[in-house]
Amino acid sequence: MVASKGELFAVLRQYNPWWAGGRFQDLPIWRRAAFREISTWMANPPAGRALLLSGARQVGKTTLLLQAIDELLDRGVVPTNILYATFDHPLLKLIGLDALLKLWREFEPAREGPEYLFLDEIQVAKDWQTWLKHQVDFEKRRRIGVTGSATPLAVEGQESGVGRWQTIRLATLSFFEYLQIRKLSAPPLPAVDSLRELFTWQQSQFVRYSEEARPLIGQFHEYLLRGGFPQSALVESFSLSQKLLREDIVDKVLKRDMTALFGVRRILELEQVFLYLCLHDGGLLNLPELCSSLQLKRPTVGSFIDLLETTHLIHRLMPFGYGKQVLRARPKIYLADAAIAPSVLLKGKALLEDPDALGRAVETAFFKHVFTRYYARSVGFSYWRGKQEREVDIIADVDGRLVPFEVKYRSPSHTGSGELKGMIGFCADHKIETGYVITREISDFQVLEIDQNETKTRLLKIPAPLACYWLGRSELESANRVDP
Numbered sequence: 001m002v003a004s005k006g007e008l009f010a011v012l013r014q015y016n017p018w019w020a021g022g023r024f025q026d027l028p029i030w031r032r033a034a035f036r037e038i039s040t041w042m043a044n045p046p047a048g049r050a051l052l053l054s055g056a057r058q059v060g061k062t063t064l065l066l067q068a069i070d071e072l073l074d075r076g077v078v079p080t081n082i083l084y085a086t087f088d089h090p091l092l093k094l095i096g097l098d099a100l101l102k103l104w105r106e107f108e109p110a111r112e113g114p115e116y117l118f119l120d121e122i123q124v125a126k127d128w129q130t131w132l133k134h135q136v137d138f139e140k141r142r143r144i145g146v147t148g149s150a151t152p153l154a155v156e157g158q159e160s161g162v163g164r165w166q167t168i169r170l171a172t173l174s175f176f177e178y179l180q181i182r183k184l185s186a187p188p189l190p191a192v193d194s195l196r197e198l199f200t201w202q203q204s205q206f207v208r209y210s211e212e213a214r215p216l217i218g219q220f221h222e223y224l225l226r227g228g229f230p231q232s233a234l235v236e237s238f239s240l241s242q243k244l245l246r247e248d249i250v251d252k253v254l255k256r257d258m259t260a261l262f263g264v265r266r267i268l269e270l271e272q273v274f275l276y277l278c279l280h281d282g283g284l285l286n287l288p289e290l291c292s293s294l295q296l297k298r299p300t301v302g303s304f305i306d307l308l309e310t311t312h313l314i315h316r317l318m319p320f321g322y323g324k325q326v327l328r329a330r331p332k333i334y335l336a337d338a339a340i341a342p343s344v345l346l347k348g349k350a351l352l353e354d355p356d357a358l359g360r361a362v363e364t365a366f367f368k369h370v371f372t373r374y375y376a377r378s379v380g381f382s383y384w385r386g387k388q389e390r391e392v393d394i395i396a397d398v399d400g401r402l403v404p405f406e407v408k409y410r411s412p413s414h415t416g417s418g419e420l421k422g423m424i425g426f427c428a429d430h431k432i433e434t435g436y437v438i439t440r441e442i443s444d445f446q447v448l449e450i451d452q453n454e455t456k457t458r459l460l461k462i463p464a465p466l467a468c469y470w471l472g473r474s475e476l477e478s479a480n481r482v483d484p
Contacts, residue, residue, distance in 0.1 A: 003091055009107050011091055012100075018079040019108055024066050030180055031067055032060065033476040037168050038068050042116070042143065046166055050136050051145040055170035056312040056336055057257070058248045060230045061147040062086070064170070065118045068145065072116060080108040086120035093124050097131045115142045122146040123261060136164045149253075150261055150311050171372045172228025172337040174472025175220060175365070175465070181233060184219055187212045191477065192470045198460055199434060199447060210445040213466050217442060220465035221352055224361045227339025228368070242343035249340060253311055262307055269296060273304045277314060277333055278341040282360040282367075284330040284385075305333075312336055315371065320382040320395050332383045338365040355410070362464050363407040366438050367394055369471040370405065374398065390422030404435040407464070415439050415461055417450060424450050427457040437461045 017023060034053075041051050053061050069082055083104050087093045092100060101117075117135075122128045128146075135144055146165075179186055189209060192198065226233050226241045229248065235241035254271055258264040272294050277285075285305070291298050308314045317332040335341055338361040342351040351357050371381065374396060384392040384404075394405040406423045408415045415437055417424065427435050427450070439445070439461050448459040 005103060005106070008091060008095060008103055011089060012083075012085065012104065012107075015084050015086065016082070018069070018073055018082060021079075023070065023073070027066055027070060028063060028181070032064065032170075032177055033174070033472075034168055034170050035064055035067060038064060038145070039071060041145070041166060042068060042072060045143050048136055048164065050132055050165040051143075052165040052167045053145065053147045053170055054167060054312070055147075055149070056172070056229075057149045057252055058229045058231055059170050059172055059312075061149075061170055062120055063230070065120065065145060065147065069116070069118060077116065078111040078113055081111055081113055082116045082118070084118045084120075087124040088121050097125050097128065113141075117142055117144045119144070119146045121148060123148040123150050133164050149257065171368055173230060173233055174228070174369055174372065174475060175223050175468035176470075176472030176476060178223045178226075178228060178233055179219060179469075180476075181230060186469070187215050189213060189466075189469070191473065193474050195436065195460065195462070195467065195470060196434070198462065199458060201447075203446065206445045206447075207443075210443050210463065210466075213463070213469075214442055216465040216469060220468065224338045224358070224365060225342065225349065225351060227337045227343065229337065229339075232339070238349060242339065242346075242348065245337075245339060245343040249313065249344065253313065257311060258307060262310075264307065266300070269294070269300070270304050270307070272296075273301055274308060274313070275344065277308070278335065278344045280333065281335050281341045282363045283333065285333050286330065313340075315367065315381075317381050317383050317394070320384040320392075334364050334367045337368065338362070359407070359409040362409040362438070362440075363393060365468060366405070366407055366464060369468050370394060370396060373471055373475060384422070384426050386422060386425060388421075390425060392423055392426045395426075402430055402432055404432060405438065406435070407438040409438065409440040409464060415444055417448065420448075420459065423459065424452055424457065427459075428452045428455045431455055433457060435459050436467070438464050438467055440464065442466075 013019060038051065038053070045051070053064060055061055065084065069084060072082055073079060085092050085100055095103070122132075125131070132144065132146070135142055173181060189212060225238050226235070227245055229245055232241040232245040235244060250271065254274060255267055258267065258270060264270060273290070273296070276290055276294065287298060287301060291301055305314070305316070309316055313336050315334040315336070317334070319329045342348070342357070342361065347354070347357065351361060380397040382395045382397070384395055392404045393407050396403040396405070404423060404426055406420065408419065420437060423435055423437065426432070433456065435457060437448070437459050440463065442463045442465070444461055445463055445466065446461050448461055450457040450459060
């Protein structure tokens with residue numbers, strides 16, 4: 001053994017101060033929307049299910065686990081029945097899962113009641129899938145929560161681990177969470193549980209609350225610059241926050257995780273592919289152009305794209321439709337956070353002076369909010385591209401109901417019916433009664449009535465800061481997820 005049992009237990013003791021009557025210091029009091037699901041799982045876990053908290057590095061998974069432990073201690077759970085460990089620590093990674101548990105119980109004997117195991121970055125541990133399946137099947141008193149920064153947690157172990165865990169996918173901070181974590185005051189806006197409620201508003205309400213919401217504009221632009229990773233969001237300096245984000249993404253994920261977890265050796269080429277995606281955030285992936293410009297083979301690029309999606313750095317949308325034509329079509333790529341591209345590309349505040357780049361950042365931020373809203377319901381997302389370059393940016397298929405979104409972060413002249421022919425045509429073709437247009441001007445807030453091909457469609461034009469604010473706020477405050 002590389003280290004003695006005493007040395008190993010000293011490491012565990014540092015991670016578990018509650019065994020000696022302590023607590024983790026400086027743990028945030030404020031809790032994210034995902035904490036509600038974790039708390040529910042702790043109180044009443046589904047039979048035979050562990051908890052899997054997945055998401056990109058630095059997105060806040062560890063903080064949520066430690067907050068969960070804090071709540072368990074407040075509930076009176078025996079402290080020595082709670083174990084936290086991270087496999088980012090080289091010694092814990094080396095000894096493995098079974099030896100870790102044996103060490104825990106050798107120094108801290110079991111007490112009555114359920115045992116809670118919280119294991120960070122479990123994908124680093126050897127044979128974790130088989131181990132977790134065995135624990136879930138045969139150790140009924142144990143409630144196990146694990147985190148991972150890579151989708152293989154939910155993919156590689158399908159055969160041995162199917163049905164063995166409940167997944168919570170953690171995105172970067174919503175705009176509303178960003179305001180909360182930075183302790184920024186928000187205007188006195190009413191609670192909106194669903195964007196669908198806004199179709200019932202009177203014009204006077206649109207006028208009133210668009211004026212009330214003006215302070216959100218500057219805060220929203222800061223959010224696009226700092227991003228939704230908690231560590232970078234809390235830094236006062238824009239340049240420093242973007243530097244931290246850039247280093248976490250490039251150094252820790254592309255260089256370290258890709259090598260350690262997936263055996264990637266062509267890191268420079270992977271970085272080049274990621275840089276290309278940053279330049280084309282929110283756009284259609286032109287694979288032949290990418291391969292030609294970087295002089296890479298198509299299978300290599302395809303493999304890199306899969307890995308970037310696996311590590312939660314990108315989302316991939318296929319076009320709306322069915323059949324072989326869709327399978328051969330170009331996917332649309334969104335980065336995991338709107339601040340990634342300007343941080344990696346060293347744009348800084350110049351993002352706000354580039355209308356095209358700013359529009360892409362807003363579309364990426366809005367998609368993240370809609371995706372977070374729906375992920376638990378296995379909603380399908382797509383985009384639509386018709387003739388004459390008419391398009392709909394995002395289409396959510398919610399239990400068979402199509403919900404289209406078009407992001408027009410331009411002046412009001414770009415959000416009239418003449419500029420929305422793609423949205424109007426798509427709604428008419430598919431008999432869709434309501435859709436959403438995400439606008440730039442805070443006063444461009446109203447319901448647009450459209451009559452076409454015997455189909456009456458109502459389009460809600462809503463400023464991006466308000467749309468993201470309400471989607472994030474309802475996610476945090478409502479007891480149940482609802483449709484937009």
